[in-house]
Amino acid sequence: MxxxxxxxxxxxxxxxxxxxxxxxxxxxxxxxxxxxxxxxTVIQSLKPLNELFYFPPRFIVEHPTFNNFSTLFNLMSDSWVPFSRYIFNTVLISVAGTFGNLVLSSICAYALAKIDFPGGKQCFWIIQKSLMFSATVGGIVNFIILSKIGWIDTYLAVIVPAWCSTMGLYLMKQFMESNITTEILESARLDGASEFRTFWSIAMPMVKPAWLTLIIFSFQGLWNMGSSEYIYSEQLKTLNYAIGQITAAGITRAGASAAATVVMMVVPITVFVVSQSNIIETMGSSGMKD
Amino acid sequence: MSKNTLKQVKTRREMSKAEWTWFLVRKNKMAYFMVAPFMILFFLFTIIPVFFSLILSFTSFNMLEVPKFVFMDNYITLFLDDDLFLTALKNTLIFAVIVGPSSYIISFAVAWFINELSPKVRAFVTLIFYAPSIAGNVYLIWGTMFSGDQYGYVNGFLMKLGLIDAPILWFKNPAYIMPLCIMVALWTSLGTSFLSFIAGLQGINKSLFEAGAIDGVKNRWQELWFITLPSMKPQLMFGAIVSITGSFGFGGIVSALAGNPPVDYVGYTLSHHLSEYSGTRWEVGYACAISFLMFLMMIGANLLVTKLISKLGE
Incomplete structure (x- = not known):
């Protein structure tokens, strides 16, 4: 005792x-x-030029300045493709890709989680197995498929494949399974609501954490996307790609490149801070049962 | 009319299996409309590409002429005649064997360490550890920290301390490329599986621990082994899959920090070899053989590890 x-x-x-x-x-x-x-990274982005070249390098900044950020925009504004265009591309791809992924995944996840129909289990089985390999292994054939459709070198080549990313669907389905009781759906069906209506007005409001998580995962992935082998045109390329180009110029652009990285990381980190508790709640049902 | 009525009242027992399935299909028509959009795109962009990679891997194909069937030639060339492939295979396996399990264990260990902290502190620590994996290409900063001149932090400090006389070209020196890339990979590796572990640990019923303490569990290590790990098997399974799949596709960090190809092909992986043949040389059949082998390695490792985890605590 x-x-x-x-x-x-x-x-x-x-x-x-x-x-x-x-x-x-x-x-x-x-x-x-x-x-x-x-x-x-943050310190580096706030250092004026002379402090960037101190020897030995320092871990503090004496005279913080936002010059690197304005340099970054000036640096790119007189180039052929303005910096704002890269930002626009990244925002467009992230928003359109995430939106489509959210809509298609949640409808599909609902049917897989809450309707017992022939073939449903098999669909989920293959989706679960697809988490076991990365998209790179199908990359070449994807290129052939996209070029047959005629989407190579358009936004669609990166947006539409993002719609069927399986991670969000998987998490959504697991979450719906453990958080929506069948009784509440049954009563809605008895009241004569169609399957789609039940999904939209009853199921969706109940799984807010899951769709927030899906939005964040999908958005992060697309936001951080660098150069894609499906896009050649400079004016369609992403922010991450542009930053890679700045950084490649080496020490002379150290400040601007750190500023660019800060611009890049602020968005996903802020989104995560705001939605952390929802994500953790969703991940609680992420487990795989077989 | 009478025939029709009869059909409607036919019960489950009177129907054949096929009839019953067909009945369910018609009853759940809506479900098929709901899964169709996602599943069609999923097959088009994920499943079909894998199957076609397998088929094309038996051909010689340059995207312009009709594929020519060559049977196992691509695979034979890969293993017997392509030294670079063997280097890439070796490096990929080294990365996968080191980065996969390490990131898995670190993710779990950190999640477990912070589990008993107060919610606010836990949220803060979670952010510190998770941030590198979502912050875009912030890992490029390692290139600046380890940059080859005296303005790089590491060279600067080592020279100040008098440990080295001249700056070391970290990412150009074959001896340092692999260890540094592994370190950076681990730095960015506390991602989805980490969050899954945190949630899994939070979800374990606290009364299990209390019951364990009464039943004679002496310390936190025994508790971990006898209660915690078996209770979160589903999360461990999910986390393993995420970590393994990620570790076999390793390559982006190497190209970004050490260049592509890196000096002496140290750190050159299968994903580099794949993009070399698919993007640069347009030897599509050959590239498909590489990607199908990657597919097999990922699936094989995942099935093996999930099998092992499912045995845990039995």
Missing amino acids: RKLRTRRHQVVLNRSAGGDVGITVVLVIMGIFMFIPMYY
Whole structure:
């Protein structure tokens, strides 16, 4: 009974102080390792030119400036394709790709999770198996298919394939299965609501965390997309690609390139901070059962 | 009329299996309309490409002429006549064997470490660890930190401390390319599976731990082995699949930091070899053989590991 100390009617679990200290130390060291490059990127983007060339390099910035950010826009505005065009491309691709993925995935996930129909299980089986290989393995044939349709070198070549990305569908289906009770759907069906109506006005509002998660995963993936082998035209290329070009110019553009990276990372990180609790809730049902 | 009525009242028992299935298909017509848009695109852009890769891998094809059937020639050339392929295969396996399991274990360990922190602190730590995996190509900063001149942080500090006299060309030196790329890969690897583990740990019923403490679980390690791991098998399975699939497609970080091809082909992986033959040389049949082998490796590793995890705690 010695072990069963109770405090506020709760069993206190066996936790050694040594273990707590050890874990904290490991976490702090790893945390610093994770954080330094992010911190360094931000610091670098705020340094005026002369501070970028201090030797040895410093981990603080003496006179923070936003010059690098304005340089970034000027740098690209007099080039053939203005910087704003890359931003426009990335926003367009991210929004259109995510929207289509959300609509198609949630309709499909609902049918797979909540309607028992011949073939449904097989559909989900193959979707689950498709998580086991990455899109690169079909890349060449995809190119042939897209060129037969005539979409090579258009936005559609990257937007439409994003609509059928399976990760979001998988998470959505798992979440619907464990969070929507069949009874509530049954009563709606008895009231004469069509399957589509049940989906739209009853199921969808109940799985808000899942669609937020889908939006974020899909958006992040598309937002971070670099050069695609399906797009040649410079004026259709993405922000991530443009940043790669700036960074490739080396130390002379160190400030502008860090500024560009900050522009790039602010969006997904902000979105994650805002929606973290919803994502974790959704991931709770992400498990695979067989 | 009477025939029609009879048909309608036919019960499940009177129907043959095919009739019953057909009845269900008609009853659930709507379901097919709902899955169709996604499934059609999914087959078009994911499943069909894999099958056609297999078929084209037995041909010699340059996108202009009609594919010529060559049977196993592509595969024979790959293994017997293409040293670069063997290098790429070796590097891919090294990356997969190191990065896959390490990122998996680190993701789980961090998720487990932060599990008992207060929600606010946990959310903050989660952000610190998760951010690198979503922040676009922020990993390019490693190129600046390890840049080959004295303005790179690492060279700067090592020279200040007097450990080295001249700057080291980190990403141009074959001895450092692989370890550095592995480090950067691990830095960006706490992604989807990490979140899944955090959620899985949060979802374990707390009374299990209390029951365990009463039943004689002595410390957190025993608790981890006997209670925590078996309770979150589904998340472990999902996380493994995400990590493995990612680790076999490794290559982007190497090209971005060490160049493509890297010095002496150190860190040259199958995805580089694939883009070389599909993009640059247009030897589509040959490239399809490479991509089909990648497909087999990913599926094989995933099936093996999920099998192992499903045995966990039995």
